[in-house]
Amino acid sequence: MDAIYTDEHHIFRKTFRRFLMEEIVPFMNEWEEGALVPNEIWRKFGDYGFLCPWVDEKYGGLGVGFEYSVIMIEELGKAGVDIAVPLHSDVVSPYIAKYGCEEQKQKWLPKCVTGEVTLSIAMTEPNTGSDVASITTVARKEGQDYIINGQKVYISNGINSKLTLLACKTLTNVSPPHKGISLLLVEEGTKGFTKGKSMKKLGRKASEVCEYYFHDCRVPMSNLLGEENKGFTYLMSNLQQERLVQIIRSQAEAEAMLDMTMEYTKNRTAFGQSISKFQHNQFKLVEMATEIELGRVFVDEIVDSHLKGNTNEKRVAMAKWWITEMANRVAYHCMQLHGGIGYMEEYPLARRFRNVRMDTIAAGTTEIMKVILSKKLGL
């Protein structure tokens, strides 16, 4: 990756890091307690040009490459900030840019860049998550409208978002069932669309999740994204970047936890010496450093291929399970090396320990990655 980054990238990284340290990090405890980021914060990200920087200049973006997103995801991970900016910028808005018609792009992308409109994606339902093809939320055609009925759950940025990308069935009696999935854009405030409260969860507390309810919710057919019944194909294609976002973040979190632990173990003494001088602890630190280094090489290679337009799905699946599991191993051992203080909420390790736990679940679980890989390896 070093070969890709120019002085401009380094300046951008420094500016974003300073923005996080000054405008975001000091408030994270407060937002975590409220399980919600104030809506105005999104405008702040937008004012500085930190939302959807890849969006074409004609829609108000900077028109830069995905590597600027990579920089932001890494810095968010290093700072331990869990606001759903990558979900908005790099997971959901690319659907609009890739599959939206010109009118949809003109209507939504400039507002996504400024933060006037923030986004969520609603796939998971109370009775189905990994098995996306089994969703039961239905959009029935009536005249020039769709009438939506169903329920979604764990929707990140669900409360703050003004627009959601909804996965639903427009055909219910088709085989295989994934051929009946379509993607609809549903605006907050649409009659028949209501949101539940921010759900209490183990980690990433400032990045709210909630339930969505659709009861005879009417949206015009012009809210269809791309072609009808092609939703599953769109989801599977864009999930690659979503997984990459998760991988980059987990890797950055693991690096930050190790840095923190190296520093701590050098300064903490027991039995008359730094705890980093005990051979057992040295071996633990060395093992983690090795795994993290392996992860870094793998992540950079996958990102590099993605930037060149050759996303390697097999490697993305491998990295999704291995890097996120590795970050959890690192979290476990770093906490052990901290002793009691690591378990205290006032110390940043505790939050990271909780945060990385979701990384092996969201954007496709470890097991689903292995299911994909079993097929890719011809098993």
Ligand SMILES: Cc1cc2nc3c(=O)[nH]c(=O)nc-3n(C[C@H](O)[C@H](O)[C@H](O)COP(=O)(O)OP(=O)(O)OC[C@H]3O[C@@H](n4cnc5c(N)ncnc54)[C@H](O)[C@@H]3O)c2cc1C
């Ligand atoms: C914090 C958070 C944020 C989220 N944000 C969003 C969001 O914004 N939008 C959204 O739509 N969803 C979101 N999700 C949902 C997430 O994508 C799902 O939780 C995930 O896909 C798993 O689905 P599930 O919870 O229904 O588990 P299930 O699919 O019920 O799986 C339960 C267990 O069974 C295993 N399993 C399932 N199938 C197989 C199989 N074939 N072989 C082996 N094991 C299997 C799984 O790996 C898992 O261990 C979020 C979840 C979390 C925790």
